[in-house]
Amino acid sequence: MISPEASTLITLIFYALASIVGLAGMIMRSPLWRRLGCWLAMAGFICQTLMLAMGFHKALPGGLSLGAYLQMLAWFVLLCGLAVWFKLRQETALLFAAPLGLMLFAMSAPYLSALVQVPPSLKAPFYALHIGALFLSLGLLALAFAAGALFLFLEGRIKSKQSMKGFWQDMPALSMLDKINAFTTLTAFPLYTLGIVAGLIWAKPVFGATVTGDPKEVISIVVWLLFAVLFHNRLANGWKGRKPARLAVFIFLLCLFSIIVVNTFMDTHHAFIRR
Template identity: 70%
Template sequence: MSFADLLAPETSTAITLAVYALAGAIGLMGMLARRIAWRRAACALSGAAFVCQTLILALGAHGAHPGGLTLGAYLQMLAWFILLCGLALWVRFRQEAPLIFAALLGLILFLMSTPWLELAMPLPASLKAPFFALHIGALFLSLGLLTLAFAAGALFLFLERRIKSKQRMRGIWQDMPALAILDRINAFCALTAFPLYTVGIVTGLFWARPVFGSAFTGDPKEVVSILAWLLLAVLFHNRLANGWKGRKPARLAVFIFLLSLFSLVVVNAFMETHHAFVRG
């Protein structure tokens, strides 16, 4: 098999998918069996999966498709951004759980991407180059952070409820990060996601004027995205100015992520929107 064959979307996806699967499986078994060595091995494999996928993106394997980027390529890029955020949290907080969660989610996105590697989604010429780097890149990175903020917030709420109801922590729950660590992870993700999300929103509105005739057209994608941005601004402000901690920011982070997921899946796929090109 030649090097060019290895870079083909199908082959490179299979290789990266295998590493993702190993990372996810070993990480999950390590959590269930409470084996720290397995969890650390899963983190190392997650790093290897990130390197494999980075090589795919850097060498432009997906860009070789004659019709442009495919739906599968978009899903794989989202997996890359989520894994990047998981690695950042692992380096900063030395917690395996967020990275293992990111690897498992990346595995799911890769599995979803496989049937769609040939479904080309050519962008309009006006939405290429700097637009793609600033708008899509900033939004995908902020979505990766919001995904992990959601995970930390949801786990915080679940564990806090168990503690308050005096339920015993057994098995896997004993190895979960402490509530204070989960709150710090939530805060880090929210405070980092807001400026990135702002860049994504501003560049989208900036390029919308020459393309659609107005910066704001009332498109469902724009409405939901701006609503999510406003809620994220509330979370950002209260974290910094009012010292929000605990349950309130956790609940708001969960809601913002669900709203973003609604925008990404329901609006893009089922509503009349300028972003209908993602349907192929």
């Protein structure tokens, strides 16, 4: 059987090749290279899926480390990138997902030995639903962030009348970036809500209260409120363009703060490292 180390290395190689080939395809304006980058990203995703299915992280005592968390997040980012590729026939989302997945995978390496001391009560069905729904929503939100950031950048170039020749001509139209942003955020919000509700239900028997004032709970509720504003205005008020792009970017950055700062450095039930 292939070792966890070899499987991780193969996945990293596929993601790295997908990032390099995809970027080269965009720079050289080569549809063939861009398509090859997408297929390499899919190969990396399949390899990582097999690694997870074979349970390479099941032997870790105490639960997920930060490294395993980041690797799972990378998997969900690629999953969402593939979904957008198949759903909207847009290679750009997957070509952006590949380097993001590569970055998350590479960042995971130093933390693979830092384990969370997770009690058996965390194996409840609502906990699995809580984690799964939130991971999927974060993967979608990462693509909303990429689409929103690229929208704002390209719109700035257009408004300042900078050249859009060559490489820039192959960038998705602003309308398509807005469509990707809308699709990902409108899909992610119900999943994020499901994850939050499942977490609150699970918290009652485990911690004795639905809301405990945990720092992660507070920032998650703030994210949910901002997400609700974005979701409502997209659906009810027909928000398009800069406003939803900016808000999606801000929400994702707030989620990154929650993952990197709150989970790692604050006293919370969701901490990665227990000393």
